[in-house]
Amino acid sequence: MISINDLSFAYDDGRMAIEHVSLDFKPGEKAALVGPNGAGKTTLLLHLNGILRGQGSVVVGEQAVDDRTIKAIRARVGLVFQSPDDQLFSSSVFDDVAYGLVYQGEEKIVIREKVAQALEVVGMPDSQARSPYHLSLGEKKRVALATVLCMQPEVLALDEPTAGLDPRGRRGILNLLADLDQTLIVATHDLEMVREIFPRVIIMDAGRVVYDGETQAALADRALLEAHGLIG
Ligand SMILES: Nc1ncnc2c1ncn2[C@@H]1O[C@H](COP(=O)(O)OP(=O)(O)O)[C@@H](O)[C@H]1O
Ligand SMILES: [Mg+2]
Numbered sequence: 001m002i003s004i005n006d007l008s009f010a011y012d013d014g015r016m017a018i019e020h021v022s023l024d025f026k027p028g029e030k031a032a033l034v035g036p037n038g039a040g041k042t043t044l045l046l047h048l049n050g051i052l053r054g055q056g057s058v059v060v061g062e063q064a065v066d067d068r069t070i071k072a073i074r075a076r077v078g079l080v081f082q083s084p085d086d087q088l089f090s091s092s093v094f095d096d097v098a099y100g101l102v103y104q105g106e107e108k109i110v111i112r113e114k115v116a117q118a119l120e121v122v123g124m125p126d127s128q129a130r131s132p133y134h135l136s137l138g139e140k141k142r143v144a145l146a147t148v149l150c151m152q153p154e155v156l157a158l159d160e161p162t163a164g165l166d167p168r169g170r171r172g173i174l175n176l177l178a179d180l181d182q183t184l185i186v187a188t189h190d191l192e193m194v195r196e197i198f199p200r201v202i203i204m205d206a207g208r209v210v211y212d213g214e215t216q217a218a219l220a221d222r223a224l225l226e227a228h229g230l231i232g
Pocket of ligand 1: 011012013017035037039040041042043044
């Protein structure tokens with residue numbers, strides 16, 4: 001489904017944020033991306049739909065991410081930022097969730113249906129007229145997810161979906177993610193969530209992949225977790 005081949009990227013200051021990363025994801029696979037702050041998780045996610053373009057390649061299905069395919073890629077890979085404030089900018093929840101569909105030129109009746117459906121899935125069915133600005137962080141995170149879900153992407157990439165949530169908000173997101181059929185690639189520090197939902201875990205440290213395999217084996221390996229700052 002997604003293939004990352006020898007990907008490297010440096011920000012403007014020249015320091016490498018990710019180095020020689022190669023990963024393959026099968027359709028419907030649920031993989032977690034973990035590692036200490038600064039490991040390169042966010043940078044990697046930003047490559048999946050071409051927001052950043054490094055050396056090497058990212059291929060979605062049969063399409064390599066490039067100028068020509070970028071629009072199609074963005075429809076296939078939905079990215080949810082860590083901070084919902086980077087995703088929500090309209091004056092109503094409806095407008096935010098509808099935004100991509102409007103941009104695609106969908107008919108009004110289809111837009112209304114898809115927006116309602118996406119908000120239902122994230123458990124925010126009655127929020128259409130509310131201002132995103134006045135929602136709690138947990139609610140904002142749900143709406144941000146709805147903005148992506150309503151585009152029906154094949155792959156969902158989420159950056160720290162449970163960070164900053166209270167236990168109930170976190171549980172809501174966990175239940176939601178467990179029920180999704182799409183390919184899921186999720187950057188997180190929430191090892192309990194990884195244990196519960198993700199059969200595969202990829203550990204990154206200093207821009208490189210240092211483990212890629214079964215979650216159970218990784219989480220049972222204290223030396224591995226300690227070496228990469230995953231337990232204190
Ligand atoms: N906009 C940026 N400009 C310069 N360096 C950045 C920027 N964003 C991230 N970095 C650097 O890139 C590296 C990887 O960061 P990031 O991908 O955010 O890691 P993570 O999400 O795992 O915490 C870090 O060294 C970080 O300081
Ligand atoms: Mg990050």
